[in-house]
Amino acid sequence: MEKLSALMDGELDDHEVVHELTRINGNPDREADWSIYHMIGDSLRGEHIVHDSLTGRVSARLANEPTVLAPRAWKMRRATKRVALPLAASLCGAAVVAWLALSNNALISPTDDRGENAVAAISPESVTDALQPGGDAMSEYLMAHQQFSPSTAMQGVASYVRTVSTADASR
Amino acid sequence: MAGRLAVAAFALAGLSAVHAGAEPLTQGDALEILERISTAARTLNYEGTFVYQHGERVETSRIVHFVDTDGEHEKLETLDGPRREIIRNNDEVLCFYPDAKIVRSQKRIAKRSFPGLVPEQLSSIARFYTVRKGRTERIAGFDSQVVILEPKDAMRYGHKLWAETSTGLLLKARTVNEARKVVEQFAFTQLSIGPSVTREMISPSYEASFPEWRFDRFAQSMLSEVETGWTVRDFPPGFRKIMDMRRTKQGGRIVTHMVYSDGMAAVSIFIESMPGRSVNEGLTQQGAINIYRRKVGDKLVTVLGEAPAVTVMQFGNSVAFEGR
Numbered sequence: 371m372e373k374l375s376a377l378m379d380g381e382l383d384d385h386e387v388v389h390e391l392t393r394i395n396g397n398p399d400r401e402a403d404w405s406i407y408h409m410i411g412d413s414l415r416g417e418h419i420v421h422d423s424l425t426g427r428v429s430a431r432l433a434n435e436p437t438v439l440a441p442r443a444w445k446m447r448r449a450t451k452r453v454a455l456p457l458a459a460s461l462c463g464a465a466v467v468a469w470l471a472l473s474n475n476a477l478i479s480p481t482d483d484r485g486e487n488a489v490a491a492i493s494p495e496s497v498t499d500a501l502q503p504g505g506d507a508m509s510e511y512l513m514a515h516q517q518f519s520p521s522t523a524m525q526g527v528a529s530y531v532r533t534v535s536t537a538d539a540s541r
Numbered sequence: 542m543a544g545r546l547a548v549a550a551f552a553l554a555g556l557s558a559v560h561a562g563a564e565p566l567t568q569g570d571a572l573e574i575l576e577r578i579s580t581a582a583r584t585l586n587y588e589g590t591f592v593y594q595h596g597e598r599v600e601t602s603r604i605v606h607f608v609d610t611d612g613e614h615e616k617l618e619t620l621d622g623p624r625r626e627i628i629r630n631n632d633e634v635l636c637f638y639p640d641a642k643i644v645r646s647q648k649r650i651a652k653r654s655f656p657g658l659v660p661e662q663l664s665s666i667a668r669f670y671t672v673r674k675g676r677t678e679r680i681a682g683f684d685s686q687v688v689i690l691e692p693k694d695a696m697r698y699g700h701k702l703w704a705e706t707s708t709g710l711l712l713k714a715r716t717v718n719e720a721r722k723v724v725e726q727f728a729f730t731q732l733s734i735g736p737s738v739t740r741e742m743i744s745p746s747y748e749a750s751f752p753e754w755r756f757d758r759f760a761q762s763m764l765s766e767v768e769t770g771w772t773v774r775d776f777p778p779g780f781r782k783i784m785d786m787r788r789t790k791q792g793g794r795i796v797t798h799m800v801y802s803d804g805m806a807a808v809s810i811f812i813e814s815m816p817g818r819s820v821n822e823g824l825t826q827q828g829a830i831n832i833y834r835r836k837v838g839d840k841l842v843t844v845l846g847e848a849p850a851v852t853v854m855q856f857g858n859s860v861a862f863e864g865r
Contacts, residue, residue, distance in 0.1 A: 508832065508845075510759055510790070513636060513647055515809035515845055518784060518800040524575070524702075525711045526582045527615040527629045528604050528727060531593045532830060534625035534636060535600060 509533050563673045568664070571672035574688050577709035578702065584608060585710055588742055589681070589732035590620070595725045595828025605742040614743045628745045637747045642754045644747070648761070666804040669693050669779040670700075678703060680712040681729040690805060695719050696777040696852045697806055698829060708734060716829040718849060725828035725847075760789045761798065769797045770864015771812055777852050779803040801846075801856065808846030808856050815841050824850055833857040 382390060512533040516522055521529040566574070588605040601620040606613070615629040626637040636645040666672070675687025685703040692699050699721070703713035713728040749756060764785050773782075784800040788811075797812040815836065822835045829847040833854050836842070844857040 509636075510645060510757065511809065511811055511843060511845060512830065513634065513645060514759055514761070514788065514798060514811075515800070515807065517634070517647065518802065518809065519807040519847060520802065520805050521714070521847060523579045524582055525714060525727060526604075526606055526613075527617050527627055527634070528591060528593075528602070530617060530627050530629075530634065530636070531600065531602050531619070531727075532828060534619060534627065534638075535593065535595070535598075535827065 563675065566672045566674060568667035571667060574672075574674075574686075574704065574709075575666070578688075578704050578711050581705070581709035582606070582711060583613065585708055585734055586736070586738040587710060587732060587734045588738045589729045591727055591729045593725075593727055593828075594723070601730075605738060607738055607740060607743045609740070616743045616745065618746070626746055628743075635745070635749055637745070639747060642751075643757065644749050644751070644754055645757045645759065646749065647759050665779045665781065666690075669697060669803055670805060675701070677706065680705075681732045683712055683732065685712050692719075694778070695849065696779065696855075697803060697848055698724065700805060703728075705734070710734060716847065757791045759791070761786045762788075769799070769812075770862055771797050771799065771810075772861055772863050773799070773801070773810065773856055773859050774861050775855065775859040776801060777803075777855055780808065783807075806846060806848045806852075808844060808848055808853060810856060810860060811843040811845075812837075812840050812860070813843075815839055824854065826850070838862065 513530065516530050516533055519529060586607050588603075590601060590603050593600045593602060600622065603618045603620055605616045608614070612631040613629070614631075615627075617627040619625040624639050626639070628635045628637070632648050634647050636647075638644070670690040670692055673689045673691070675689050678685055678687055680703050684706040686706055688702040688704060690700040690702070699717040699719075701715040701717065702711060704710065705712050710732075711727075712732065714726065715723055716725040718724050747754075764787050769785050769787065780801040780803045782799060783802050784798070786798040786800075788796040788798050790796060794813060797810075799810045799812075801808045801810075820834065820841055823833070825832045830845055831848060831850045831853040832843065832845040833850070833856075834841065834843050835857055837860055840862075842857055842860050844853050844860075846853055846856075
C-alpha cells in the first residue's frame with residue numbers, strides 16, 4: 371500500500387515504477403485502490419469532475435445489480451477505510467480520506483464479482499442525464515436554490531445564469 | 542469525524558495565514574463592504590454584458606437592472622448557445638426556454654437583505670472567513686476595489702470580489718477552491734451605470750401566457766421543521782438553517798426544501814419520493830455548484846450549493862427523517 375502511495379507521489383525510481391505498475395496492471399483490487407487514491411488526490415485538489423461521472427457510472431451499475439454487488443461493496447468499504455488512513459500525508463488528507471471512505475461506500479468499489487473492471491464495463495447508454503446540472507429537473511432545483519444564495523443578493527439575477535447554463539445539456 | 546475536520550480546518554487556516562497580504566478587516570468594515578455591494582445591486586440602474594466562466598466553459602450574457610416606483614426589474618439574456626431569458630419583477634422570477642417552449646416560474650419569498658437573512662449569519666462570515674481589502678483594479682473600464690474572503694476551513698470556498706469604487710456595484714466575482722483554483726467566475730466586459738438605462742430595456746422577449754408553451758410553476762409554502770419532519774443531524778460548522786419549505790411541482794409532486802447558509806454560500810436540500818424513472822446517485826459539479834444525490838429510505842435526497850463537495854456531501858449524508 372505504501373508503494374502505491376509513493377508511486378502516486380512520484381517518489382519511486384524507474385525500476386520500482388515499472389515493478390509497481392506491473393503489480394497493479396491486471397489485478398482488479400489494486401486497480402481499484404489505484405483509482406481510489408487518485409479520486410482522493412483529486413478531491414484534495416478540488417478536481418472532482420472526472421470522477422463524478424465515474425462514481426455515477428459505478429453507482430448506476432450497482433443499482434442495476436443490487437443483490438450481487440451490495441454485500442461485497444460493503445466489505446470493501448470497511449477494508450478501504452482501514453488501509454486508506456495511514457496513507458494520507460497530512461492531517462487534512464486524513465480527514466478527507468476517512469470521510470470519503472465512510473461516506474462513499476458503494477461508490478468507491480469499482481469491481482464486480484466477476485473480477486472485471488466495472489468502470490470500463492459500463493456502457494454509456496446506461497447512464498441517464500437526470501443528475502446533469504443542465505438537466506430538466508436540476509435546473510428547476512437550481513432556480514429554487516438561487517433565491518436563497520447570497521450570490522444573488524450581491525449580483526442580482528446574474529447569478530441565475532447558473533440555472534440556464536448549457537454546460538451539460540448537450541450530453 | 543468532526544474532530545478530524547476541525548483539526549484539518551486549523552491546519553488550513555494556518556496555511557492561509559502564511560499567504561496573507563493586507564491586514565484583515567474588522568468585522569464591521571468587512572460587513573460594510575459586503576452590504577455596500579448588495580445595496581448597489583439592488584438600487585442602481587445598470588446594463589451590461591458579462592461572462593460566466595466555469596470549468597473550461599465561458600458563456601456570455603446580457604443583463605439589465607432597472608428600478609422604479611414598483612420596485613426592481615431585471616432581465617438576463619444568454620448570448621451564447623441556446624436562447625434563454627430570465628425576467629425578474631421583484632419577487633417573481635420567470636425563466637424562458639424558447640427552443641423547448643417552456644417557461645418556469647418561481648415566486649421568491651426571501652428578502653434580499655445581505656448578507657444572509659438572520660443577524661447570526663453576519664457573525665458567521667467574520668468567524669469563518671478572513672476578509673481583506675486588495676488593490677484597486679480596472680474592470681470593464683471602471684476602477685474597482687478588490688475584496689478577498691478567505692475561508693478558515695475546508696468547508697467553504699474562497700471569494701475574490703471586485704466592487705466598483707464609486708458605487709460598490711460588483712464588477713467581477715471569482716470563487717476559488719482550497720487549491721486556489723478558480724471554480725467559477727462572473728465578470729462584466731461592458732457596463733453602463735445610471736441614466737442611460739431605460740424601461741424599454743427590461744421588456745421581456747416572451748410572455749408566460751404564450752399558447753403552446755409549457756408553464757411550470759414550482760410553488761412554495763413556508764413550514765416549520767416539525768411540520769416537514771426532516772432534519773440534518775450533523776451539518777458543517779458556520780452553517781445555519783434559514784428556511785424550511787414545502788414545494789409543489791407542476792402535477793402535484795411534493796418536495797421538501799431546506800436551506801442552510803453561512804452568509805456567503807447557501808446549501809439547499811430537496812427531499813421527494815423516488816421518481817418512477819431510474820435516478821443516478823452520487824456527486825456532480827457545475828462551476829461552484831456541487832450536487833449530491835442519495836436515497837434515504839424510500840426518498841430521494843438532492844443536495845446542492847455553491848460549496849465544496851465535502852460540504853454538500855456532509856449535508857446529504859446526515860439528512861434524516863425525525864417526524865412521525
